[in-house]
Amino acid sequence: MNDHIIKVENLVKRFGKLVAVDNISFSVAAGEIFGLLGPNGAGKTTTINILCTLTRPTSGQATIAGLDVVRQQSQVRRLIGLVFQDPSLDERLSGLQNLRFHGLVYGVPAAVREPRMEQLLRMVELWDKRHHKVQTYSGGMKRRLELARGLLHHPKVLFLDEPTLGLDPQTRNRIWEYILELREREGTTIFLTTHYMDEAEKADRIAIIDYGKLIAMDTPEKLKKMVGRDIISVKTDDNDKASTEIKLRYQIEARYDGDGLSFEVANGEEFLPTFLKEFGTRILRVSLRRPSLDDVFLKLTGREIREEEVSDTFRAMIRQHGRRMRR
């Protein structure tokens, strides 16, 4: 086997005139957490659907563990686990029955399946609720159950399409704990899409996608370094004087920012101690901000990734409704 468990080469998907995925190539190493980041409609879900054999690409190639996602569909399906954006559980059955169904469909032998079901349900803290119908679960519980289900057949790659969309911050953190624990324990490769910047930071590597094109791909750290520099905000007893002094001492132009000043430096952590020593008690307040992935996206596209975001619950509602109307 090679090191790259997912390989995508020149992938294109057109829907009529719309180019949803526009000639993208990348690969993901085994055991990596790989994040596909981009605004809604950028092509994230289409990419995931191609990789998990639900949509056929217009052209290009994608392989998982060396298996072609078009020609070797059913072998690929055996190797992957999925958690979709929208719930895909049988609400009339219990949590346990949903898992058992999954195990049966994936051909997991009962001797492996039953203990594994318990282990996973305990991991996502649903063991006590295992006999309850899924109908009675909250949104977060459903997502956790789907996570457990996606892992039941020991997939090599777990695909998570917006795994925490519409969940409250507490539940989001919990889901992330499971994801990180999972990689630790089972070495599963995790491929996820998200439009939450803070979530993308947890990935080992990120690819940023916009209008179907990959516009950047690297570790979150390196991507942020690419935008540049750390931002220092400071408030002093005399901002005008401080501004002149900063220019003289470090040749840096400071901007007025609210009731204080802000300026950029290459390495904030090293700069700050010297700065504090030299300005001493004149400083009333100081803060150091590292560039975020938001800044990266802004720099690359000139837009904020979440500017069009109304509210996730509202969007989820519209989607639910729209799906009904469309089909």
Added chain:
Amino acid sequence: MNHLRGVYTIWYRDILRFWHDRMRLVGSITFPLLFLFVFGSGLSARMGVLGPGVDFTQFIFPGIIGMTVLMSSFMAGVSVVWDREFGFLKEVLVAPISRAAVAAGKTLGSATIALLQGMVILLFAPLIGVSLSVGTVLTLLPLMFLLAVSLGSLGVLMATRIRSMEAFQAAMQMLMFPMVFLSGAFFPVQGLPTWMNVLVKVNPATYGITPIRQVVLGADPSSPYAISLFGQTLTIWNEVAMLAIFGITMILLAIWSFGNQE
């Protein structure tokens, strides 16, 4: 092997859901029983004898069995549309089982439930003075099953193209009731006006319900239960063959259509 496991799993889930929802059984036989006892008893006295020693209630009894099976087997389509609406279909479609297995599993699941419901109706035979031997019942089961599988695959086929629950239900009503009324379930099919005769003869349900009646009430070719096509009186085997051809066509179309949806 892989295919069989897929078919079995899909079938098993539908049976499990049915088991959880046993009230459905009561609901689905209420309507046929109303027909049988209210409609039947109400009209029996006025209709006189519709066959050798057979009154109206006894005459429609096999028709009611056929109707129950037919209506319930259409649920295969409803459950596909339902699964799509609730997202569960996606879980099934990304699983390492073939689409053909999914379509077959759905059809067989609803056919099993339809058969069960038809059997419940059979239990009422003594109440209306129809005596059924073990042999008769054993002959009826495969006939009912064939009817259920044929119309169940039609339901699945429709569900691959009609995607909203509302539209599917409308289409189902539009198809189901004419199929029941024009199958000879409620009246003898001899001496009908030409337009009606044509509709009865092109209706696949006719070839499912007529043999059920012939098995229950008598298969004598000269009896009023037999039907003829192009001047030929059909035997039970002819009728079964016609329904089987329809059923196989529907299964193949359903499997093909199911495999072709994204």
